Amino acid sequence: MSYILKTNQLTKVFDGKEAVSSVNMHVKQGEIYGFLGPNGAGKTTLMKMVTNLIKPTSGEIEIFGERLTNTSYQVFKRIGMIIEYPIFYEKLTAKENLSLHCEYMGYYDKRAIDRALDMVHLHNVDNKKVKDFSLGMKQRLGIARAITTKPELLILDEPINGLDPIGIKEMRELFKMLCKEYGLTLLVSSHILAEMEQMADTIGVIQNGKLIREVSMQSISGEQTEYMEVTVQDVKKAVYILDNQLRLKNYKIMNDKMIRIYETTATLQEISKVLILNGIEIESINKKHSSLEEYFLNVMNEEGTAK
Numbered sequence: 001m002s003y004i005l006k007t008n009q010l011t012k013v014f015d016g017k018e019a020v021s022s023v024n025m026h027v028k029q030g031e032i033y034g035f036l037g038p039n040g041a042g043k044t045t046l047m048k049m050v051t052n053l054i055k056p057t058s059g060e061i062e063i064f065g066e067r068l069t070n071t072s073y074q075v076f077k078r079i080g081m082i083i084e085y086p087i088f089y090e091k092l093t094a095k096e097n098l099s100l101h102c103e104y105m106g107y108y109d110k111r112a113i114d115r116a117l118d119m120v121h122l123h124n125v126d127n128k129k130v131k132d133f134s135l136g137m138k139q140r141l142g143i144a145r146a147i148t149t150k151p152e153l154l155i156l157d158e159p160i161n162g163l164d165p166i167g168i169k170e171m172r173e174l175f176k177m178l179c180k181e182y183g184l185t186l187l188v189s190s191h192i193l194a195e196m197e198q199m200a201d202t203i204g205v206i207q208n209g210k211l212i213r214e215v216s217m218q219s220i221s222g223e224q225t226e227y228m229e230v231t232v233q234d235v236k237k238a239v240y241i242l243d244n245q246l247r248l249k250n251y252k253i254m255n256d257k258m259i260r261i262y263e264t265t266a267t268l269q270e271i272s273k274v275l276i277l278n279g280i281e282i283e284s285i286n287k288k289h290s291s292l293e294e295y296f297l298n299v300m301n302e303e304g305t306a307k
Helices: 043-050 074-078 094-105 111-119 135-147 165-182 193-199 217-223 235-244 268-277 292-306
Strands: 003-014 017-023 026-028 032-036 058-063 079-082 153-157 185-189 202-207 210-216 226-232 251-253 258-261 282-289
Touching (some): 003 185, 017 043, 026 185, 032 043, 032 165, 043 185, 074 079, 079 135, 094 111, 111 135, 135 153, 135 165, 153 165, 165 185, 165 193, 202 217, 226 235, 235 251, 235 258, 235 268, 268 282
Parallel strands (some): 017 210, 032 185, 032 202
Antiparallel strands (some): 003 017, 003 026, 003 058, 202 210, 226 258, 226 282, 251 258
């Protein structure tokens, strides 16, 4: 297995408290690795260590097969990044900012600037100062800066913050294209689970500084369960019908109106018909499957229970 980024027992301590604790992360070459966790879980701290913005207390980081040290400078020419909020020279234009970035990165293909701006759909900003950009435009510019020099690894900390739904969709498609067509590897943190579900190949779940799960989206999809979700006026009566007439046992009462039925012996039409014939008023009945959000919340709950 070829890993472009690995960590070994990576730990960071602030004021006697472990912000990141013994993390062993494995990012495969040519994949999108989705990094999930609640606020304060340690995502940004770990990304800052990987990008050499802060030093680990202990543990090791390996990038492109080489151990990261205090003198690892050349390796960062192969990495593009957004960590937290992207900062620019506010009185310069987008192109001037990207030109400076290329200069200090030692990258001199001037056509790359227009290509990057086009990729993030940042148009008609030639004479506009960055100080006049909206939050979403600055976020797009940050992504453009990260990809201008054609890096092999992109490290993006909440890259779709400030974007509207159209912008989120455009960036999702861009990330997938960069991975598939250009062979880039992406490490992306996000709190928008639905986006990760549509984009990521592997998911890493971090809580309280510990990487508690590292799993492929393919295996999560294999674990996902289809079920029928029924919303009714009278849950107690509906459950009585499920038990005594349909002989269903594998269901769960979600609240005072909703039932999830996991049985495969009865169809949606059969359940609906029997409930209606017995005077149960159905507000909705749909076939669904469990989502990444449910998987994530279950992992969080399991970790909390384990403690």
